[in-house]
Amino acid sequence: MKRVGVTGGGGFIGQAVNRELIRQGFEPVTLDMPKHDVRTITSLDVDAVINLAGVLGTEETLGAEAHAVEVNILGALRIYDLAAERDIPVVQIGTGHKGQPNPYAITKGAAEDIGLARARFRGEKIVVVRAFHAYGPAQKMSPPHGTATVRKIIPSFVCRALTDMDVEVNGSGQQAVDLVHVNDVAATLAEAIDGPYGMVIEAGTGKPTTVLDAARDIIAATSSASQIVHRPMRAGEPEYSSVVAESPTCPNPWPYRLDETIDWYRGKL
Numbered sequence: 001m002k003r004v005g006v007t008g009g010g011g012f013i014g015q016a017v018n019r020e021l022i023r024q025g026f027e028p029v030t031l032d033m034p035k036h037d038v039r040t041i042t043s044l045d046v047d048a049v050i051n052l053a054g055v056l057g058t059e060e061t062l063g064a065e066a067h068a069v070e071v072n073i074l075g076a077l078r079i080y081d082l083a084a085e086r087d088i089p090v091v092q093i094g095t096g097h098k099g100q101p102n103p104y105a106i107t108k109g110a111a112e113d114i115g116l117a118r119a120r121f122r123g124e125k126i127v128v129v130r131a132f133h134a135y136g137p138a139q140k141m142s143p144p145h146g147t148a149t150v151r152k153i154i155p156s157f158v159c160r161a162l163t164d165m166d167v168e169v170n171g172s173g174q175q176a177v178d179l180v181h182v183n184d185v186a187a188t189l190a191e192a193i194d195g196p197y198g199m200v201i202e203a204g205t206g207k208p209t210t211v212l213d214a215a216r217d218i219i220a221a222t223s224s225a226s227q228i229v230h231r232p233m234r235a236g237e238p239e240y241s242s243v244v245a246e247s248p249t250c251p252n253p254w255p256y257r258l259d260e261t262i263d264w265y266r267g268k269l
Contacts, residue, residue, distance in 0.1 A: 003045075004193065007031045007038055007079065008052035012139045013093070013131065016186035017050055024190050038075030044082045048193045050091040051079045052147035054108060057236045061103035072107035072115070080115060084124050090115065091192045094245045096178060096204060102236025112200070120258040127192045129185075132204035132245055136182035136257070137264030154179070157215050158265045159223035171233040176242040178204040181257055184250035204245025207253035215241030217255050222262055 004021050008014045009030030018028040029046050032037075032052075038053040054072050055061060061068045078094060083090045098109040115126040135154035151168075160167050180203060188203040212228070219226050233239050 002047040003027045003029050005029045005031045005044055005046035005049045006052060007036065007049065008054065011052060011181060013134055013185060014052050016182045017052065017189050020186040020190045032118040038078055039070055041078060041082065044086060044088065048089045049079055049083055050189050051076060052093050055104065058102045058236045059169055062235055065103045068103040068107045073110050076111035077114065080118055080124065080126060089193050091189055092126060092128050093189065094128045094200065096130055096132040096245065098130065100237060100241065108247050116198055125197045127191050127195055127197050128200045130200055130202050131185050132178035132180050132243065134182040134185045134219045135179055135261060137261055149158045153211060153214060154261065155172065155265065157218045158262055159269065161218050161222040161226045162266055162269055164225045167215045167219060167226045168229055168231050169211055169215055170237040173210060173215065174240055175211045176208035176244055177211060178207065178244040179209050179214065179254035180205050180250045181252055184252055188249050201249055202247050203250055204247040205250045205253040206245045206248030207252045208242060208244045221258055237255050
């Protein structure tokens with residue numbers, strides 16, 4: 001049985017990864033804050049690492065660029081260095097937002113590129129899994145230490161719809177996103193432990209869904225009296241962006257298991 005370290009293992013995706021690793025016969029080892037900080041960790045007593053640790057937030061990271069660099073880039077480099085010492089695989093989570101003009105996308109993209117370069121030119125066992133818009137039960141409405149203006153779209157839409165509050169959409173709502181169930185993302189991450197190293201795997205469905213359509217789907221699925229209202233765009237996010245997998249690995253497009261997700265939030269309100 002392989003022991004697989006999961007940095008950020010206490011988070012939304014991390015918990016799903018731990019469940020998937022157990023299902024596949026691995027032993028997950030959660031490496032999470034405050035005991036295991038990727039910026040200062042000194043050893044990896046595991047057989048592989050899935051690096052999920054990161055500073056999140058399209059808008060939140062503006063003005064906090066140094067912190068994003070420390071965790072998203074330098075933290076990933078420390079994991080790469082420690083893994084190289086023991087010749088063990090690293091699955092580095094990336095983001096479908098790569099290329100967008102915000103520190104989150106920029107720093108996560110840099111960590112991806114450095115990992116791929118090290119795999120290709122130094123023979124290190126690093127593979128990037130670029131995760132798209134994960135959703136599912138237990139996702140927090142805001143990232144850790146988030147602000148009221150930065151919200152994860154699915155839990156935000158679901159909770160507001162369940163309480164008949166206005167469902168708030170940023171901009172026109174025509175941004176195209178790839179909504180993928182967190183269990184499918186977790187399966188892709190776990191399967192990537194064996195490679196292919198030096199490559200990018202896209203944990204997405206390839207199906208574009210506009211933010212506006214996602215809001216409408218959730219209002220319909222909850223039989224809500226909510227109305228859709230439009231708010232200004234978040235800083236750092238283009239209004240007509242398209243963040244959709246080009247080479248998808250996840251088979252279940254939106255609204256896969258939406259009812260299960262809604263039921264989980266209904267039980268928490």
